[in-house]
Amino acid sequence: MERPIKDDFHHPYTPYEIQLQFMRALYTCLEQGRVGIFESPTGTDEPEWMLEFSKKEKTRSLVEKWKELEMRLADIRAEEEKTRKQGRPKKKMKLESTEVNRKPEYESQFELDEYKSDNDNEKRSAARGTTDVDGLSASTLALLDRFKGHFSAENAQSQTDDNDIQIFYCSRTHSQLTQFVNELNRVKLSPSLPRQQSVLDNYVKVGNEDIGLDEGIKHLSLGSRKALCINSTVLSLGNATAINERCLDLQKPGIAAERKCPYLPSGENEAVLLDFRDHTLAAVRDIEDTAKIGKQLGICPYYASRSVIKYSEIVTLPYPLLLQRSAREALNLSVKNHVVIIDEAHNLMDTISNIYSVSVTLGQLRTSLSQLTLYAKKYQTRLKGKNRVYITQIIRLINSIADHLQFLLNDRPTVEGTVQYADLMAGKGVDQINLHKLSRYLQESKLARKVDGFVEHCVQKSGQQSKDPATIPVLFHVQSFILSLVNPSAEGRLFFIKEDGGIRLQYLLLDPANHFREIVEDARAVILAGGTMSPMSDYASHLFSYLPPGRLETFSFGHVIPPENLIAQTMPKGILGPEFNFTFEARKSENMGRQSVAKICQIIPFGVVAFFPSYDYLSHVLDRWKKTVVRDSGLTVLALIEKSKVVLHEAQAGTARPDDILQEYSNKIESGSGALLLSVVGGRLSEGINFSDNLGRGVLIIGLPFPNIRSAVWQAKIQHIERRVYDQGAGSDESKRIASKEAGREFVENACMRAVNQCIGRAIRHRHDYAAIVMIDKRYETPRIQGKLPTWIRQSLSTNDGARPVTRILRELATFFKGQAQANK
Structure with missing residues (x-):
């Protein structure tokens, strides 16, 4: 991949010298397939010059497919421009007003399906090339498979077959991504099929129009269900978790047709799916534009977006969709041999830790016990085999955790402290529970969703006021915490925090490196960028310690101001x-x-x-x-x-x-x-x-x-750093001890100064x-x-x-x- 001639980065304005220095350094980093950390204060660079890197060198075998797509996109651009000039909004397709009934009519709807043997589940997971423990259940995979193969796991590799290098641009919020999209709209690139390739001239001519000269950037904005859902009933729930669960509820096998979401893509509306793809790629659009296209066409933009990824040159997405492996799998998103750019990356390590950290209160544990017990009594004659075994195990485990928290609340004078894993598992028979199998059961069986529906049904039946639909069901909190217990103990730590008369149990991820490593090792190049990335030593020590010498580079540029x-x-x-x-x-x-x-x-x-x-x-x-x-x-x-x-x-x-x-x-x-x-x-x-x-x-x-380095959380962070440096060190015990203490001090100082630099x-x-x-x-x-x-x-x-x-x-x-x-x- 060659650098643009004479530093032509297609910047919309004449760049400053500092900007040129930044671009030259970054191109070198990309060409050599490295990981780069770039500090450049606001005003120094505009991300759009990166787009030159995504230009395709198409071969003859790809021209026909390219020509067909460009013709469709040109037609849509012309249609949208005509509509704009006429001042008439494009007629929207009438959305079905199917009301999703949240009130189940029969209690049998809350019964658990028969749970297959653990070995069968493992075989199914292995056959699909993924693990349910990673957060993606078999039912979700089956759902993705059903959509005409667009989202099946086996297509992940095929995304790279027809495309050159793609850019995945990631930032903290949709508003920051929208700012990037606005800058993207200011860029005009030369066509990916140069005119001098005369052998291809007749492929880029449509009448008297040379499509090659009007080729647009193919960009896609990916987002969460909350950002893209067009089902008003589901969207009204407000809470992201509630929206996710309701969406999945409406896709369960066997659900009545009138209760299903009418906007889901399927083999029956493939033409609409193609229409969505073409309208999405016809112009550079932000997440709100993507949702509007879904509304106009009457198709779910959250699921329909997946079929657009393989045709996109630039994909923008918020942190969680990139940094969580389960989210990438659900999106069928592969960064293999592509470029990953993470903006606002100064807080990347904290972001990864927060994504994989989870907490639960004693009150939530007690409530979930009450709900589970009520559910188990109601369906005791209908709970068979594995369902009966696992629900009994869950009740015992939650009881054990709640009892230990109660002990800490009553008998420990300190307001916070660490919790030993063994103490949570000290209840009768709990130490015999296989947490890996139990976590798989929780995800496969959808127990939390069944129990929540049953409890809500009981509340409505009794005439009591229903809970706020935006409230996250309590058993989901408990389930998330139980799933965190299967993480390697070396990566995280458990804490208790007393607050507001109660007590909270928290799992905190201390080592984010392994969760980011897969991205780094798959991608062609990874760029962390921000206005203030200093101090940078933490990234080399705690996020990229596994990289071979020479692959990680850091750059700090001056400001454009005099x-x-x-x-x-x-x-x-x-x-x-x-x-x-x-x-x-x-x-x-x-x-x-x-x-x-x-x-x-x-x-x-x-x-x-x-x-x-x-x-x-x-x-x-x-x-x-x-x-x-x-x-x-x-x-x-x-x-x-x-x-x-x-x-x-x-x-x-x-x-x-x-x-x-x-x-x-x-x-x-x-x-x-x-x-x-x-x-x-x-x-x-x-x-x-x-x-x-x-x-x-x-x-x-x-x-x-x-x-506050005296807090239990910071004590654990420092001890984790010191222990790792000591174990990896060489020399005498004393020299390793000194090096480990210095590493702990450096880590604390860097956290302080990174916050100062942001201000x-x-x-x-x-x-x-x-x-x-x-x-x-x-x-x-x-x-x-x-x-x-x-x-x-x-x-x-x-x-x-x-x-x-x-x-x-x-x-x-x-x-x-x-x-x-x-x-x-």
Whole structure:
């Protein structure tokens, strides 16, 4: 795969030199099939130039198929353009208004099907080339097989037969993917069949039109059922889990025709499925557009999208659909020999851990026991064979887990701690249960769904108020937790957390490497990209430790802004003289930078955003500012700050909405009064919010937000890192012990500084932006901490030998903004 001639990356604008450096490095990474970690602040790169990489070098044997598809897509584009010019919306197909009846008429509907022997299930799984333990049940696979073979497992490899390299672009949310799609629409690529291939000219001519010159990017947006479902009754459930389960309910074998979802693809509506494919590929569309096409054609876009993957050059999808193996299998999605790009990748390791972590409360365990017992009594004469055995095992297991949690709640004085696997299995006969077989039974039998339907039926029958349909059935929580118990013990740990008078049991994945390894080893190249990826050592140590030397590369690029548009300062001490040392132990001291913050707010115009280590500390500081009087002025600290800036603050989840605070903050700045927004590192305003231009002329980082390393969770994380480094080390026991302790320290520092760097990245959002970054704590003076800042911040960091007085720091800030004011007149 050759690099474009003369660095022609098909960028929609003339790229900056830093952008060209980024693209050259990335092309080299892709060509050599490597894993690359790219740090490039906002404004430095536009992902669309990557599309040149996906151009096809079609051979003669593929031309006919390509020609047919391009002709269909050209017709659809022409039809849509004609409709747009006429100003008349395309007539939508009338959607069937089949009401899905959630109220079963007969209790027999809740009976379990006869469960086949465990060996039969294993044979079926082996025959299909997958394992039900991975999260994909045999019934789901059968359902996918039924759709005309479009989604069967054996077709996974065939996706790559007719296509060149595809790009799978993954990000956190649908809104971020939509931003990428909008950029994708601005790109115009040359056709994949160049005109000079005269032998193919007659294949690309349709009348007087040269289709090759109008070839569009073939893009597909993949999403969850919640994002793509067009069945109004199912969609009204609101909760993603409830929607998933109801969708599967409507596809069960033997269900009455009038209760089935009318929009499912099948062999009977293959023509509509092809129509969906063509309309989807005719233009670059976001997830909402994909759902609209499904509505117009009367076919489920969630399932119909699977038939489009093999024809797509670019596939965008949210994290869970890529990072979960069961989700990839359900989508029939293979990344084999393709390119995987993960945007906003700074939180990738945490995201993988969160996807595979699960928790359950004591209350949920007790409720599920009650429901299971009621169900077992009702159907005791009809439960036979394996069903009777496994339901008895489940009741015993849940009883054992609940009893141990009750013991921890009553007899353990600590609010949190680790839980031993053996203690959960200490109940009578529980240690004899085969959890692998039990987990397979839970997935195959659909016991949780049967019990939930039965309980809801009983509630309605008694005249009581039904539960909120958006509520996740309690047995699903319990089932998810039981499934987590089969994970290798070395990868995760169990914890208890006491809260709100109750207790919660949590399984936390500590090692995300194995769950990402399959993607890395299958893909041609993997790119992790983000504005602030520093510090990067964690990725090599904890996510890619298995890679051979030379396959992993890291890149950190500067900003497109000129150097004079950014000033970064460390402030180790305040105006009154004492050093700033916002350690956890010292945070409650009197010295909280009160006069220094007030002075900074006088110097920096318009909007200033200050980030604190925690909500508790923010509240403490704000309370002290309201009460402490500044001797010289006779004003409280808060009143002194508000002489130049209105003070607003972020609240914890469950109180004021962040959108409301941001709107008020923006209004104050637009009115000319200026504002100081107090926020929290890792809070709702620390990621994904753009404080561009006057919204963020200054960013203050107050202290270093180190995690609470005394907590049970962080103790487990650190011990896991230290143990692994020690076991893999060489040399004496003492040298390995020192290396392991250093690795634990490095891991904690990197977590802290990754959060700091995200906050810093909220300002400076485009080439002409400018801002000041002030890091208030003496520890920011150390080379060890400064080395974990992004390259673009280090390049603008004022030299400080530790002896600079605060007055000089403030004077440099004043000079910076005076110069910007003159330059922007």
